[in-house]
Amino acid sequence: MFDSLIRDIKYYYRMGDSLIKLLYVLIGSFLVLLILGAFTPKGSDFMFVLYSYLKLPSSFSEFIIKPWTLITHVFVFSSVWGFIFEVMLLWIFGRIVSDLINQKRILPIFFITTVVSGILFLIFSSLLNYHSTYFGAKAPALAMAVIAASIAPDYSLRFILIGDVKLKFVVMIILIFELLSLASGYDLVFKLTSFSGALIGAVYIYMVKNGIEWKNIFSREKNQFANKSRTSSRKSPLTISYKASESNKKGSAIDKSNINSEVDKVLDKINKSGYDSLTAEEKEILYLASKK
Known part of the structure; x- marks a missing residue:
């Protein structure tokens, strides 16, 4: 049974996109630290020392000695509830970003x-x-x-007791709570740093609209978004471009020469009616475009 579980985990990790793999790493790091903490004897300073090598220190002098903490701090969580909340946010909004503008952007945005x-x-x-x-x-x-709210502000998220709520309102509520937390003044620098992520997301949208693509830091691929965004008349703030490939062996009836205009229509429909309103063919168009 345990072997089967391990095989399933390996399979879904191998077949998953960038977001799935990122979430696997976050969950794995959380579980490892949780297990280590559970088995560490009381009175031992092992976990304290370990965390000091993972968390980002506030002093430059200490940071110079441990520069890797600029990355490793993101894999440490304050509590189980903090972990669940942050991973859920990444999953919900990361999935929207991945589905609508390309899963290749997930890791550059995150790191x-x-x-x-x-x-x-x-x-x-x-x-x-x-x-x-x-x-x-x-x-x-x-x-x-x-970023997700900027791409598809009218995208609907369904909540159990509330029903459908537009994405822009969900994000607005989250940001309001973050601002109220800042206003309390408690642990201001920590909370201000976390809130800076929202500002970085806004900067990302601005930069991409002006032809500066973050994923090009990891790839030499030409930024096709910039060329398309200057000529497209579509309403959505981001554009997906698709390069036809021989890898599509399903015999789809989609006219690839018009794929960009088809994607534009799909995104407009998502903005108006939500992702669930898409037909199977429209979902296939979006899937093919996101795999560019």
Whole structure:
């Protein structure tokens, strides 16, 4: 039974897209630290020392000694509930970003937001005389939320007791709660750093609309979004371009020469009626475009 579970985990990881693999790593790191903490004897400083090598320190002098913490801090969580909340945000908003504008953008958005927010934490700590550590994935989660809301503001999310709520309102409520938390003044630098993720997400949207693509930091692929966005008259703030490939062996009836206009129509329909309103063919168009 255990072997079967391991095989299933390996299979879904191998077959998953960038978002799935990222979530696997986050969940895995959380479980490893949780198990280590559970088996560490009381009175031992093992976990304290381990966390000191993973969390981002507030002082530049300590950071220079442990520069890897600029990345590793994102894999450390404050609590079980904090972990669940941040991973759920990443899953919900990351899935929208992945489905609508290309799953290749997920990792650049996540890690660049992680690095930039970490640098901002060091700056804020120096300016405000803050002495503690920073950790967690709330900054990239908020970045994903803002990007998703900018792409498809009228996309509907269904809640059990409330029903359908437009994405822009969901993100707005989350940001309002974050601002209220900032206004309390408690642990200001930590919370300000987390909120910076939302600002980084807004900067991402602005940069991509002006032809600067973050994923090109990891790839030399030409930014086709910039060329398309200057000529397209569609309403959505982002454009998906698709390059025809011989790999599509399903014999789809989609006219690939008109794929961009088809994607535009699909995105407009999502904005108006939500993802669930799409037909099977429209979902296939979106899937093919996201795999470009």
